Amino acid sequence: MAVPEVLAAATQARQAGATRFCMGAAWREVKDGPQFDSVLEMVRGVRALGMEACATLGMLSASQAKRLREAGLSAYNHNLDTSPEHYGDIISTRTFDDRLRTLDRVRDAGISVCCGGIIGMGESVDDRCNLLRTLANQEVHPESVPINALVPVEGTPLAEQHRVETVDMVRTIATARLLMPQAMVRLSAGRMQMNEEAQLLCMLAGANSLFFGEKLLTTGNPEYTQDMALLEKAGIRPLEPRQDR
Numbered sequence: 566m567a568v569p570e571v572l573a574a575a576t577q578a579r580q581a582g583a584t585r586f587c588m589g590a591a592w593r594e595v596k597d598g599p600q601f602d603s604v605l606e607m608v609r610g611v612r613a614l615g616m617e618a619c620a621t622l623g624m625l626s627a628s629q630a631k632r633l634r635e636a637g638l639s640a641y642n643h644n645l646d647t648s649p650e651h652y653g654d655i656i657s658t659r660t661f662d663d664r665l666r667t668l669d670r671v672r673d674a675g676i677s678v679c680c681g682g683i684i685g686m687g688e689s690v691d692d693r694c695n696l697l698r699t700l701a702n703q704e705v706h707p708e709s710v711p712i713n714a715l716v717p718v719e720g721t722p723l724a725e726q727h728r729v730e731t732v733d734m735v736r737t738i739a740t741a742r743l744l745m746p747q748a749m750v751r752l753s754a755g756r757m758q759m760n761e762e763a764q765l766l767c768m769l770a771g772a773n774s775l776f777f778g779e780k781l782l783t784t785g786n787p788e789y790t791q792d793m794a795l796l797e798k799a800g801i802r803p804l805e806p807r808q809d810r
Contacts, residue, residue, distance in 0.1 A: 568603055572610040582803055583795075585617040587642065587776070594624035594656055601629070605636040612637040619679055619709075624659060624667045638710055640672040642679035646678055648695035651688045668703070677708040681751070685715035685729035693737055701744040710741050710748045711776070714755025729755060731763040733769045742771025749774045761795050768801070782799035 575586045588607055595601055604620065611618040617639035625633075633641065642663050645664055646652065653663045671678055682696045700707055714729040725747070734755070752772040756764060775792060796803065 567609065568606050571607045572614075572729065575611045575614055575616065578703070579616055581616050583616060584803075585619055586611045586614075587619040587621065589642075589696065590620045590623070595622050595626070597629070601632075605632060607790040608633065608636040608638050612639075613713050618764075624663055625670050627670045627673065630676060634674040634676050638676050640677045640679045642709075642711070643667050643671065644681050644683070644711065644713075645696060645699060646682050647686060647688050648692035649699065650695060651686070651692040653683065655686055667711075668683045673704065678703075679709035679711065679751075680707040681709075681711035681713065681741075681753070683713040683715050683754070684733060685726055685755075686723055687726060697737070697740055697744055700741075706745040706748055708748060709751060709774075710745055711751040711753040712738050712741060712772070713753040714758070716755055716758065728758055731759065734759070734763070735766050738767050738772050751776060761798075765792040765799055769800070 571588065578586050588604070589599075590604065604622065607622065608618045611802070619640040619642055620633065620635060620638060621642035623643075630641070643664060645661070645662075647655055649661045649694050668678055668680060680700060682693075682700075684693055688696075700710060715723060715726055716736055717726050717728075738750055738752070741748070750772050751774040752764065752767050753776045756775075759767075
């Protein structure tokens with residue numbers, strides 16, 4: 566996407582009440598060059614709008630993490646996705662340790678960490694616990710912990726997985742809240758498959774952030790007006806944007 570196109574979307578998100586704007590690229594790892602330079606320009610532009618800027622670009626080198634921080638990046642998303650034990654059954658393009666190394670480089674650069682996982686990929690309850698334990702055992706807890714429910718997509722290896730039950734999502738969020746009390750626990754992918762009561766139950770269990778916008782990388786998301794109507798009915802007032810990150 567071109568820089569003006571991204572900044573136009575960021576402006577729209579800011580006007581709708583977003584406090585953080587997240588940008589994703591379908592890369593295994595970042596390559597230095599014009600595309601990365603454009604991302605740096607996007608980060609600077611989002612910060613100039615008064616929002617936090619988040620990016621998820623794949624694996625990073627230490628120098629790339631430093632350049633992102635110098636551009637003003639607030640947070641870097643790099644999910645662990647699942648437990649170390651289940652990881653190899655799901656992902657083959659990079660190792661679990663590769664992900665941990667990128668998180669270390671992000672933290673060393675002074676960028677806050679956005680790191681969570683996905684439930685509903687055939688993992689056990691122990692796998693879910695081990696994912697959260699790995700996150701909580703980081704020297705510094707991730708400031709942001711997105712909890713995603715798998716959205717099965719036709720034609721993919723996980724297309725036949727059963728939809729995640731609400732109680733499983735609630736338990737995962739509640740456990741994340743207990744283990745990482747200062748984190749923003751973000752109710753993320755899978756909300757299109759949840760009714761309002763299920764989403765509110767997740768919030769009561771400890772989710773204190775929603776991803777909103779028309780799309781989450783590859784899956785749909787509820788419309789902004791739906792989310793605002795839900796929050797109003799529940800008596801929840803969204804945070805104001807922060808200028809200190």
